[in-house]
Amino acid sequence: MNPLLATLGGKLTERWLNSLVLGALFLAATAVGATLGHRHWLDVDRLRTTLDDLAARPALDRTGTAALLVALVLLTATAASLAAQFLGSGIERCWLRFGRDPLSRARTARRAHRWRQKDAKLTRAIEHAHRVGAGPGDAGTSANDALARVQALTEARDRIALREPARPTWYGDRMQAAADRVEAAYGVNLAVLWPRLWLILPEPAVRRLQSARDSFTAAARLAAWAVGCASVARSRARTALEALAELAELIEAAVDVHGRELATRIGLMSPDAPGRLAQDTGDAMSAVFRKAE
Template identity: 75%
Template sequence: MIPSSTLARIQALTEARDRIALREPARPTWYGDRMQATAHRVEAAYGVDLAALWPRLWLILPEPAVRQIQSAHDSFSAAARLAAWAVGYALLACWWWPAALAAVGCAAVARSRARTALDALAGLIEAAVDVHGRELATRVGLISPEAPGLLAHDTGDGMSAVFRKAE
């Protein structure tokens, strides 16, 4: 039996690692790694290629889910616009030094907002697959509506093959 203090330490270290990356970093930015982690987690859980699945899943999502995902996407877009303003202020700082303060402030806020928004977006995308992936498999005829259980790995493999137009 593992002592509770050791379990608490493991939990704290896991949470610290997850703040940096959910998987080993493989992309140039944290943002790319976060979205790739979502794709890997969906692949590991259901055997489905998220890139092939997502456009079809988007078509059947109910309005509340679409609104939440769109809101997270819009928040990320707003953070990207703020980052663009930071670049503009940084260029202006070449001629007028007080603009450097605005550039640093905009960049810090943009980074924080972008990370929060993208983390929310990735979580919502994963949740949409969790909640509605089985419905999509049913609609494309890979499983029967009466079949019990979660989306099976072999069904996910089948959806990936169908959506990629594989033979």
């Protein structure tokens, strides 16, 4: 028990120190920005003069005043870090939200319109590639060009969403696509299946899923630190959700590999039954997990 407590204590201390450092950096950046302003943002001499004037004040020569100042800075940095964590959770929910409010519905409709336009172009490009491939003579160059266009249009469409958008953000649509594919393949509702499937996943899969989840949470927390970091945060979020996209694929893979095992454990399939998880079994699992009659 003592080694376990020591390990947990070390991790908590490490996280607290990381948060404190981020909070202190945020305060320092805020103080420098307030001192220099927009007009003098690169004036190092002005900053040095301000620091010298501050250090020359008699009050800072007193030990008690200096200690109180350090304590105030630490408390403010901690408060800023806690606020960033709180706001980060809200941003994370916003990125993965459904489009129920008017603004989100409008954004979803706009993204769906753009996706349909890209998909229509892709469909025409695929038809053209088939015609070129079936044409007489040596059409290798034309076929390669057609395939390259198909690939480029596919990537352009998938940058909007893998399927027709149902949520206002790319992040939410990427996770929704995993649930849709699982339901299409097995007839099982992923939302009710996943908590039970998580209980039987092997440790390596759990670690990879948790790592991807932590990366996305860290990106959302970065966005909460400052509006000025929004572009960096968006880029990091996209990169992190690529890892989260891997998470979505891992979720699908977990259903593929362990869905039958879960059905066997709850008595809906015999261990000796041949074949994969059928849709009627998936429907029955969803009904059981929803506590349906």
